[in-house]
Amino acid sequence: MSIFIDDSTRLVVQGITGRDGSFHTNQMLEYGTQVVAGVTPGKGGQSFTADNGTTVPIFNTVEEAVEKEGANTSVIYVPPAFASGAIMEAADAGIAFIVAITEGIPVMDMTRTYAFVKDRGARLLGPNCPGAITPGVAKVGIIPGQITTPGPVGVVSRSGTLTYEAVNQLTEAGIGQSTCVGIGGDPIIGTNFIDTLRAFGEDPATEAIVMIGEIGGTDEQEAAAWVQEHLEIPVVGFIAGQTAPPGRQMGHAGAIISGSAGTAEEKMKVFEEHGIAVAKRPVDIRALIQEALAG
Amino acid sequence: MDIHEYQAKELFRAAGVAVPPGEVATTAEQAEEIARRYGGSVVVKAQVHAGGRGKAGGVKLASSAEEAREHASKILGMTIKDLTVQKVLVTPIEDIASEAYASVLIDRETQRPMFMVSPEGGVDIEEVAENRPEAIRKLRIDPRYGLLPHQAYSLATFLYDDPAQVKQATKLMGQLYEAFTSNSCSLAEINPLIVTPEGDLKAIDAKVSIDESALFRLPEVAAYRDLDAEPAAETKAREAGLSFVKLEGDVGCCVNGAGLAMATMDLVKYYGGEPANFLDIGGSSNPDKVVAALEIITADPSVKSILFNIFGGITRCDDVANGIVEAARRIDIQPPIVIRLTGTNETEALEILKEAGFSAYTSMDEVVEKAVELAAQA
Known part of the structure; x- marks a missing residue:
């Protein structure tokens, strides 16, 4: 599935x-x-x-x-x-x-x-997204197929190449993916974190989720609250942009810290408060997801 | 794209919003001449893309043309949040009976344009939002139907009791929404929106940001871009199709993709270094882009080491490798370069780099650690 x-x-x-x-x-x-x-x-x-x-x-x-x-x-x-x-x-x-x-x-x-x-x-x-891939079955978009491998972990991310990095970490550690979804870096997107997490929650083949967010907006914070309340499988999180200065757009149109809202620090804190294990580096995703799958 | 207050006021005026007259001066003499025409009693306002102009001393009241000149000579050339003031707006002083706040922005949560109005104007709206949220009314607009008459009326009655002012404000909300949509704004803000002692509504300050993605079809708005108001490196980056933001550190970063670029910067910090910049070379792998990126990074004297982190997808690693080799041939690169390439055509890329004498890595942690170490040694 x-x-x-x-x-x-x-x-x-x-x-x-x-x-x-x-x-x-x-x-x-x-x-x-x-x-x-x-x-x-x-x-x-x-x-x-x-x-x-x-x-x-x-x-x-x-x-x-x-x-x-x-x-x-x-x-x-x-x-x-x-x-x-x-x-x-x-x-x-x-x-x-x-x-x-x-x-x-x-x-x-x-x-x-x-x-x-x-x-x-x-x-x-999307828009401004890399699409989705179900390893070994089909891909729609631009995610390179060779870095993926079939398995139990769902991946959802606002980024393109950072998704590849995370997927590659999993594959190198021998952990496969059920589906990898890039939701896009724009302020207005059709499918957000919660929509994707809900779908993973209903998918019997997905046993754990990697959620990769970034600075800007509050989608990650709302997703974290939703995870705690509705999701039964473990989630590992990563947030990009801890070193991003406020008020500057970091490439993605949606990646901007407005005032004190949308910082990486705030998002990581909210993740932890809602029981989402936060990876400090992309490479740390490996150990945390292994732990999540074992637990 | 941020635009200046005087430009924002032009857009508002075109939509029918009542905005006091004003003219831009680049010299103190011009400011004096304009002030004289307005009768001497004017405000001289720094035109820079930064908030807190008043606190920084960039907004001054003058009671005579001579005084306006003195203020202008001090404000022109002053630095506000690292930006040098090159223009001032000279505008007649308005008498104020009350101040309100009105803006339209994109609400990411509902994915719709949203009005924010408050009877508490002339102050930092984020402060009001935090301390007295009940003093702010938010209203989401269905973009397919636009601002409906009853919605405009309801916003107006939140601000005013006087029927004549409610009537003016109802009309103004429509004009503000029109300015927002027809110029593809991400923010259109009036703060303060004043009522004069005569009972007239006027927008005496204006702040507008334009959606960069819409500039292709708004040539007149695109022409508002003030190249003097952005660092030269950012202009060069934009023209080369790169996203670039200068930071304070000494590890130059060149990455494909915005998310990976941010994660790379964060990893530099994790290993005890400080990133010198955010730079996303984008999805294409045109070698010229890589050359432009290296030119921008090496132009920053604080850069002590340069780090490439490329995850090939659409971007082909061999193209990036060729770009690096080409750049090294064309420009004199002093700081050491460390390179991580993985993904599409990785093997070919590593071969190209090896032949040219570069060392390359395939793990992100390894390369970042190395770059931080090299910057510390320099």
């Missing part, structure tokens, strides 16, 4: 003919993901031929990809100016799980898009 993606995932790639879209379509196919369609307006009727020889039909709209190929999941690699529209198109076409990789979507666009997607009952992951 896993969360969000499994062997029933039938993926449509929005922006399949672009530089990033085509590169990652190859990677996803190679990993074994069922990529059933691509969408690029104006290129309907053509097809995408992968490096491994697989051909994927291209449609003008997501609606056609759903009708003709039974797509149920979409991944978005379109430029920021059009990404918000692409997300709403996918939700309108009945896609249940939408993964937006695009970085730099205007926040005002996302406020409307978020409300739109909610209304249609779809789940949005």
